[in-house]
Every structure is written in structure tokens, then in C-alpha cells.
Amino acid sequence: MNNRFIRIVFVVLFVFGLTGRNHVFAETVGGKGHQHENMQYMPSMSEEETVASIKTEPEHITAGTPATIVSSIKDRQERPITDLTVHHDRLVHVVIASQDFSVFAHIHPEDFGSVTSEMKKTAQYPVKYTFPKAGRYIVGIDYAVKERPVSKHFSVHVAGGPEMGSPKKDMEREKRFGDLDVRFSPVQEHITAGKEVKLSYLFRKNGKAVTDLEPYLSAPMHLAIISGDLTRFMHTHGEIPGEAPMGHAEHMHMTVPKQFGPQIDVHVVFPAKGLYQIFGQVGYQGKVILTSFMVEVE
Structure with missing residues (x-):
């Protein structure tokens, strides 16, 4: 064969x-x-x-x-x-x-x-x-x-069908995912390729800060960051504000509180300009909440 x-x-x-x-x-x-x-x-x-x-x-x-x-x-x-x-x-x-x-x-x-x-x-x-x-x-x-x-x-x-559509540019910064309202905030107004940027997620429910987020696979948050042309990919993890920055070995075996929130931060260096989709996963009440936001890198 x-x-x-x-x-x-x-x-x-x-x-x-x-x-x-x-x-x-x-x-x-x-x-x-x-x-x-x-x-x-x-x-x-x-x-x-x-x-x-x-x-x-x-x-x-x-x-x-x-x-x-x-x-x-x-x-x-x-x-x-x-x-x-x-x-x-x-x-x-x-x-x-x-x-x-x-x-x-x-x-x-x-x-x-x-x-x-x-x-x-x-x-x-x-x-x-x-x-x-x-x-x-x-x-x-x-x-x-x-x-x-x-x-x-x-x-x-x-192959087959139905066929997927074209990617749509979506720069909305506040969305609802499941029961949670999520505000996504790049700390820098302009994201520049090759320079570190901090991305912050703020979780609220019914207008109140959510302080009982839960770890997902031993991390506060898992993130997949993908370029619009699918040529760049990164799987990274969020951090709880105020905690000491971690190296990669520490990230692999990090200890996360049983509950935390309402904010999670992510530090990223984007390698090139263009659009990137950022998928995030966080635990809440025994479920995994999937978030999705887009950024444009200059």
C-alpha cells in the first residue's frame, strides 16, 4: 500500500x-x-x-x-x-x-x-x-x-464540509464567557514585536469581582497564542498578581492556591507584527472557562 x-x-x-x-x-x-x-x-x-x-x-x-x-x-x-x-x-x-x-x-x-x-x-x-x-x-x-x-x-x-470562514478581526476587550464577564487589558497601549507586554484578565460575575477561580492543570490559566496566518504558536501560563516571576522549570511544577482572583496576568514577547488570537482556559466551579481575545502587534 x-x-x-x-x-x-x-x-x-x-x-x-x-x-x-x-x-x-x-x-x-x-x-x-x-x-x-x-x-x-x-x-x-x-x-x-x-x-x-x-x-x-x-x-x-x-x-x-x-x-x-x-x-x-x-x-x-x-x-x-x-x-x-x-x-x-x-x-x-x-x-x-x-x-x-x-x-x-x-x-x-x-x-x-x-x-x-x-x-x-x-x-x-x-x-x-x-x-x-x-x-x-x-x-x-x-x-x-x-x-x-x-x-x-x-x-x-x-476535507469535506461545512467549510470554515475567514478569520474576523475582533478587538473587543470585554466579553462574557459562560457565567463570567471578562475584561482583557494589554497594559501597554501599543504592543510592539520583540518587547515584553503584560496582558491582564479581570473576571467578574453579576458586577462583582470573582475571587474563587480555580487552577486548571496546575496553573492559574493556560493560554494558546496563535498568529493569524497560523505560522506561530505558543502555549504559556498565567500568573497571579503579586507572586514572584517564575522560570520555566518553576512554571512546570508551580503551586497554585485552591482559589484566587479576580485578576490573572500574562507576560508575552510577540516575535513579529500582525494579528494574534489568544485563547485562555481557567477553572471555575469545577468547569473550564474558555476565553478568546485578539491583539494586533506593531
């Missing part, structure tokens, strides 16, 4: 911050893939980096049909990396978003059953997902090797 390969070249970055608390985007080279014959997606590697790929089952994905995404993580000699570090309660985090930003998911192999010894031995970690619309998606994966977090991403095309 003939296999088909889609190979996409990426610059794959270990996620080190410029100031010890910032996070760096994983970024594609040129933003375009080269189509070959097998539905496998593989970035390139450099001398210090791991090699990750994903494959989909079935090979050709159709909207509305359940699919399995298998992440494979190897070293430079193509040997499975069998000792990933658990970070934020999971071995591998998988983030999925559609190009029109109407679809978002943050899932893990553990969501579908126990991580088996065979998964660890082969360093292949499956997740299940049904893509609801046809079009282009970004699939980001995050894992850690020897306490060093790594972020990589891939572009996946889904």
Missing part, C-alpha cells in the same frame, strides 16, 4: 524566555508546507533539539469523522524519547485551532485512558478528535525533556 507524506519544515524552539518568565513562539519557516505522499507531518531538527512528528488516522481527515492524532517524539538519532517530564499534570499537551479561530481544543493522551508502557517505550502518544469544519488547522504539541519544555506545531488540512 502506498504511503503518503506531507513534510513541513519548522524551526523548533526549546521554550526559553527572554527574561526567565517569558515564553518564545514556535515558528514555521516560510509558513508553507511541501506536499508529498503520506499523512504524516514532520518538522526539521537542529543539533540540540528533539524531533517530533504527528500522523493522522485515517490518513485523509474529513470534517465530522472521528480521527486519531499520534504524536511521535524522538532524539536526533531517531530513537524514541522514553522519559518525558510530566508538566502541568500531563506528558503531552495537544492544542488544536481552526484558521478562522472558531474552533479550539486542548487535549491530552491521558484524557482517553491511561498512558501505557508501550506508549512510553515507543514515544507515540495518541489523542482522538473530530474536526467539525473543513479547512486548515494548527496542531500544537507541548512536552518536556529533562525539565526543558519544548513547543512544536503543524498544519493540518481537513
